[in-house]
Amino acid sequence: MAEIQFKEITKRYPDGFEAVKSMDLEIGDGEFMILVGPSGCGKSTALRMIAGLEDITEGDLVIGGERVNDLAPRDRDIAMVFQNYALYPHMTVRDNMGFALKLAKADKSEIDQKVGEAAKILDLEQHLERKPANLSGGQRQRVAMGRAIVRDPKAFLMDEPLSNLDAKLRVQMRTEVARIQRTLGTTMVYVTHDQTEAMTLGDRVAVMRAGIIQQVDTPASLYEDPYNLFVAGFIGSPSMNFLPARLEGDTVKLPFGDAPLPESLRSRLQRAPGQGARDVIVGVRPEHFEDAAVEKDAHPDRMKFRTKVDVVESMGSELYVYFDVEADGTEHAELKELAADAGMEDLPSHGGGQQVVARLSAESKAAPGSEIELSVDTSQIKLFETDSGRSMTAAAA
Helix, strand or coil: CCCEEEEEEEEECCCCCEEEEEEEEEECCCCEEEEECCCCCCHHHHHHHHHCCCCCCEEEEEECCEECCCCCHHHCCEEEECCCCCCCCCCCHHHHHHHHHHHCCCCHHHHHHHHHHHHHHCCCHHHCCCCHHHCCHHHHHHHHHHHHHCCCCCEEEEECCCCCCCHHHHHHHHHHHHHHHHHHCCEEEEEECCHHHHHHHCCEEEEEECCEEEEEECHHHHHHCCCEHHHHHHCCCCCCEEEEEEEECCEEEECCEEEECCHHHHCCCCCCCCCCCEEEEEEECHHHEEEHHHCCCCCCCEEEEEEEEEEEEECCCEEEEEEEEECCCCCCHHHHHHHHHCCCCCCCCECCEEEEEEEEECCCCCCCCCEEEEEEEHHHCEEEECCCCEECCCCCC
């Protein structure tokens, strides 16, 4: 096991494009670190620099206290698991898993012992004599992981290993990856564009955008205290609603009503001394809305308003309710990038309004075309600056 340190690392290609820019990141010994972000954000490039598959333009990469910029991949004692499994089709599972040890001229008894131990961890013991073509996608991915495990490396690198699996199998394999990492206790760096994977797997998560780390924190802290619009919109599903608003004293004027700021929010609000009323962007997560008719406990920080329901999606245990509010579009570079990543930049506008999604209890009687009274937990809203996109309410932004 080993620490991995990025010290002001930049990756610049011959055409001048910078895929990673002045990256500083410390990954602890035995830590499960997730690199997450949209396509092209630099996360896979960062992983490939750890592996030695990409040259480092500037800065230092340190693994286990040793600078490794000039070390060949085979000398870094790193094991990598790829998206496409990369198994040898003519070899059995046993031979695939032990191939790296065979190349290293390890004793057959040692190879058999390590393959057997890895197969037990991965529940592959009954498949050791089968060929990859006879395995399911999840089994093939476990074989690829087993090939990495038998090497007992300083660190595991995983580049979107579950993206080729179907949705149900991805959920199952997520739990497998988490269990394996806890069992082995080895440093693991895991790249994904799926924020659900990031939130459920990692000890800490580094959110990247355009080659720059936006925030590194625990999954819970990223959800509760995003530093900027991009992190707030990227983390959470369905994603956070962003609305234009105006902050006047201790009241925030939202498109659907005026909300007094709770004390918990006022104490964290970062405002310049003497600054008067100002335009802001408000973030509200779908789960912080509720149907007022089914609320079980009255809460002083909940603001009620009426709206017309546009679309209802029943998820069985909950409802996603979509409604429109009258608002100017909250145009911001980070929001545009989030929309582009989700493939929503070309969707038609809502007649000058803005669509909001609320996650409601299944007991709600919300129906398309009907009017409903909703409440929103004002203690959970986030405030962002309109110019920089930085959070005004995060604990350490």
